[in-house]
Amino acid sequence: MTPTPRPKRGAVELLISTRKGAFRLKSDATRASWKLRGPWNLGQIVNHMVLDPRDNKTMLMAARPGHLGPSLFRSEDRGKTWVEAKRPPAFPKAKKGKPGRSVSHTFWLQPGHDDEPGVWYAGTSPPALFRSTDGGNTWRGVDGFNNHPDRKKWLPDEATPPDGATLHSINVDPSDPRHLVIGVSVAGVFESTDRGKTWKPMNKGCDMDYLPGDDHEYGHDPHCLGVHPLDSSRLWQQNHCGIYRMDRVAGEEDRWIRVGRNMPKAIGDIGFPIVMHPRDPDTAWVFPMDGSSVWPRVSPGGKPAVYRTTNAGKSWTRQDKGMPKSQGWFTVKRQCFAQDARESIGLYFGTTSGEIWASKNGGGSWKCVAKHLPHIYAVEVAGVRP
C-alpha cells in the first residue's frame, strides 16, 4: 500500500477539452463560484489537456483541427504560453510496399511515475502507446505493444467505436514505474510489468455480450479503467458490458467481478466514466447511461444521476440532488468525470451538450457551473492525475 496522501487544498481549476477548443474553469477557495477562461486553439478538436502534477508547470494538450494532421501543444508556464511539440506521436514509416499506420489523433495523455520526471505516456487512435522522456516534446512508440505479435488478433479492423478505436486509461502504478495497465476500445485491458516491453491481456471475468461464447481472452470494450493509487491490487472498470472491480491476490487468477449487477435493474450498469476516491479504494462513482436497444447513451429515462459505492460495489446509492428531474438527456464521455482530491471530495462532469456540473460534497448535491460550451471531450482537475 502506498501512504495515503493529504487532501489537496484551495481553489480548483478544471481543464476542459472540447470539440472546438480548450477552456479553463477556476473556482474561488470555497469552490462556490467559478470563472471561465478561454478558448485556446479555438476550432480545433482538443481531446485532452493535462497539467503535470509533478512540477505543476508543464501542460500538454492534444489537438487536431478537423482537416489537418494531429499535433500536441506544450506549455512550461502552466498554460500562459504554448508551443507545438517538436515530434508529436507518429508511427514509424513503413517499409516500401508494406502498409503503414497513421495517427488520427492523440486521445489520452498521462504523466509518468513520480520518480521519472519528464516521462509521459500517450494513447492514440488507431490504438497505440507512445512514450516521451522530455516532457512531451518528442515521442516514440512503445514497440512492445504497438508491434506485439498478437496485435492483429487483439485489434480487429472492424468493430471500432463511433469515434474510432482508442488506447485510453493509461495507469502507471505509483508503487512501480515498470508496471503499466491500459485499456483499449475495442480490445480489452492489457498489462505490462516491464515498462511496456511485454504485455498480456487481463480480461478474465469480463462479460462480452456482443459476441458468442464465454470468457474471451481479448476483444472486450473497457470504457474507463483505474488502478487505485493507494493499492494497485484494486482495479475499477466501467466497461461496455457493465461495472467491474478486481482484487488481485498473489498466486490466484486475476478475475473481474461484475459489481454493476448490484445497480438498480431499471438503471443498469452501462456508462463511460468511472471515478475512484483517491484515499478510499472501496469508494467509486459512475455515471450510468442507457445501453438498451440501439444504445442511446443518455441518462436513463432523461433523469441524470451519479451512482456511488462506498463498499467496493456491494451496493450503490443514487446521487441526483440538483440535477434535472426530467428531460435531462446527458451524455458524459469517458474522460469527462473527475475528482479534486480535496478533504470533502469535489466531483465534476462535463456533458456533450456543453455543461459542467460540480459537487463539492462527494456527489451529495450538484450545481451546473458552466454552460453553452462546445461538445465536451474531457474534464481534468489541474494537478490531479487523470
Place this chain on the structure above:
Amino acid sequence: MIVHIPSPLHSYTDGKTPVEATGKTLLDLLKNLDKQFPGFLFRVIDEQGEIREHMQFYLGTKRESELSAPLDKVSEVHIICAISGG
C-alpha cells in the same frame, strides 16, 4: 516560387500568404516550407508520406496529387484545405 497558404495553416506562417518557397518537386517544396515553418509538413502529409485526407495541391491551375510532381515549369502553388462538416 509563390505558395498560397490556406487559413487553417496560417498559424504557422504568422498569417502570411502567399509565401516564398523553393523545391524541385512538390514534396521538396513542402519540406522547404517545413524548414521555414516547423511542424507544417506533418499537418499536411502523414507519417507514411501520404497526403492527408482534406489537403489538395494546385500547380498553377492544375490539381496535382503526386508528391513527386516536378515544379520546374511552375511559378505558383495553391495549397487548398477542403473544409467540410460541422
